[in-house]
Amino acid sequence: xxxxxxxxxxxxxxxxxxxxxxxxxxxxxxxxxxxxxxxxxxxxxxxxxxxxxxxxxxxxxxxxxxxxxxxxxxxxxxxxxxxxxxxxxxxxxxxxxxxxxxxxxxxxxxxxxxxxxxxxxxxxxxxxxxxx
Numbered sequence: 001x002x003x004x005x006x007x008x009x010x011x012x013x014x015x016x017x018x019x020x021x022x023x024x025x026x027x028x029x030x031x032x033x034x035x036x037x038x039x040x041x042x043x044x045x046x047x048x049x050x051x052x053x054x055x056x057x058x059x060x061x062x063x064x065x066x067x068x069x070x071x072x073x074x075x076x077x078x079x080x081x082x083x084x085x086x087x088x089x090x091x092x093x094x095x096x097x098x099x100x101x102x103x104x105x106x107x108x109x110x111x112x113x114x115x116x117x118x119x120x121x122x123x124x125x126x127x128x129x130x131x132x
Contacts, residue, residue, distance in 0.1 A: 056083070068112055
């Protein structure tokens with residue numbers, strides 16, 4: 001699956017297993033998960049709304065982040081890379097990852113093109129791993 005601002009896949013596994021597999025695949029590509037936001041729980045607690053199981057993982061590759069921040073101090077506004085995992089209600093889950101090339105394209109700094117391309121390639125490998 002692909003959108004203009006992200007890419008991802010459907011995983012034949014329940015959501016918790018998909019989160020674990022996604023975290024492991026991110027780690028293989030040098031990314032750590034800095035934040036985990038349980039959207040379902042947050043919406044229930046804050047506004048009393050029921051929502052499907054949905055988690056946002058804030059993933060960061062420290063080496064790539066450092067290079068990007070050296071090129072553009074304000075880039076922290078676009079970090080970390082968001083990865084969403086949600087339950088499809090049929091024993092499968094969906095994983096979608098923001099496309100770093102699209103995110104960094106809003107910053108008109110050519111030095112970021114290389115960092116974005118490397119980040120995108122690594123994140124696409126995460127999707128390939130999860131799709132296998």
